[in-house]
Amino acid sequence: MNDLISTEKELEKVVLVAVRTPDVSEREVNEYLDELAFLAETAGAVPVRRFIQSLPIHDNRYYVGSGKLEEIIAYVKVHEDVSAIIFDDELTPSQLKNLEAAFQRRILDRTNLILDIFAKRARTAHAKTQVELAQYQYLLPRLTRMWTHLERQRGGIGMRGPGEKEIETDRRIIRDKIARLKTELQKIDRQKATQRKNRGKLVRVALVGYTNVGKSTLMNALAKSDVFAENKLFATLDTTVRKVVVGNLPFLLADTVGFIRKLPHHLVESFKSTLDEVREADILLHVVDISHPGFEQQIEVVNQTLHEIDEREKPMIMVFNKVDAFTYTKKEDDDLTPATRENYSLDDMKKSWMAKASKSIFISAREKTNFEEFRELLYREVVKIHVTRFPFNDFLYPDIEVGE
Numbered sequence: 001m002n003d004l005i006s007t008e009k010e011l012e013k014v015v016l017v018a019v020r021t022p023d024v025s026e027r028e029v030n031e032y033l034d035e036l037a038f039l040a041e042t043a044g045a046v047p048v049r050r051f052i053q054s055l056p057i058h059d060n061r062y063y064v065g066s067g068k069l070e071e072i073i074a075y076v077k078v079h080e081d082v083s084a085i086i087f088d089d090e091l092t093p094s095q096l097k098n099l100e101a102a103f104q105r106r107i108l109d110r111t112n113l114i115l116d117i118f119a120k121r122a123r124t125a126h127a128k129t130q131v132e133l134a135q136y137q138y139l140l141p142r143l144t145r146m147w148t149h150l151e152r153q154r155g156g157i158g159m160r161g162p163g164e165k166e167i168e169t170d171r172r173i174i175r176d177k178i179a180r181l182k183t184e185l186q187k188i189d190r191q192k193a194t195q196r197k198n199r200g201k202l203v204r205v206a207l208v209g210y211t212n213v214g215k216s217t218l219m220n221a222l223a224k225s226d227v228f229a230e231n232k233l234f235a236t237l238d239t240t241v242r243k244v245v246v247g248n249l250p251f252l253l254a255d256t257v258g259f260i261r262k263l264p265h266h267l268v269e270s271f272k273s274t275l276d277e278v279r280e281a282d283i284l285l286h287v288v289d290i291s292h293p294g295f296e297q298q299i300e301v302v303n304q305t306l307h308e309i310d311e312r313e314k315p316m317i318m319v320f321n322k323v324d325a326f327t328y329t330k331k332e333d334d335d336l337t338p339a340t341r342e343n344y345s346l347d348d349m350k351k352s353w354m355a356k357a358s359k360s361i362f363i364s365a366r367e368k369t370n371f372e373e374f375r376e377l378l379y380r381e382v383v384k385i386h387v388t389r390f391p392f393n394d395f396l397y398p399d400i401e402v403g404e
Contacts, residue, residue, distance in 0.1 A: 134266035206281035210298040211258025291325035
């Protein structure tokens, strides 16, 4: 309720900073900052200014060059209500220390911000333990931060750490806590593995995709359940598994945590048991937000993360979601300039190499657009695996060939 009635005046004001290296285009760096802004808003802050600097490599001392550093410092001095500066890459401990000394403000990086959102979103004991472990692993090399104690008493984004009290700076204590949390997670992992074994031979389908592409909405539409869905990043942390029946065919459907660019390694390791649902799935539903201007890059991020999780090839259906939100600018016939992504219509998208190179479907999970066709495609893919496990039930689907 408090979140619903909060006003902009109660939200923190923050500044966003990014470095554009030669391998990143101007459009990409702006997309990264758009995402960083969305992350900040999800965490409960209002981005008021962006700073971008082009450099061959990130500055070892301050991430940005001295000129840009002075420019940001001057802005922050004038705008005293800015409480934090957020950087789009993970900062080294020395960069963090130098920046805090230069700004006399709280300094966050993308990793810290994502961890903060995870801490806010964690609901179950399992998710909370995973987030706490990742936070301590992030904190360990950064124990000398000069603002840690003061800011933990004051609160604010980036400060939802493991416990609200002052964190001990004794490395041995932190390592002991990490060891304890790892032991707890190993116990939970064994329990989860037992649960998965007890599900029997039912075909397993996992929803995967970038964060905020509509996986939970699709889960609710398929399973007629009430999984939490919201237009914010990382609305879902805990894996939800539901038994679904399409036509006459039962299978298990899992909703998993969304991926994101520069996903912190600590989180990938901590959420191993959650990602096991992806490893053990028979079929992957890769959900894509077709209305997002950078959806191609999001597909690449997800595919790369999936490869890191599990190198085995699995049947995959590309589910291009949110066709109801898709917009484009029609190119005039007399316009001789090459067509861009913004000029592609939905029909163009359906004819693209991306759609033709895989099993794909274009839908709106929210509006149920093309939903029956999607259910039929999913049914046919599940049947191919189901008949190999329950061969004596093939009279239920006489029109489906196993080798199809």
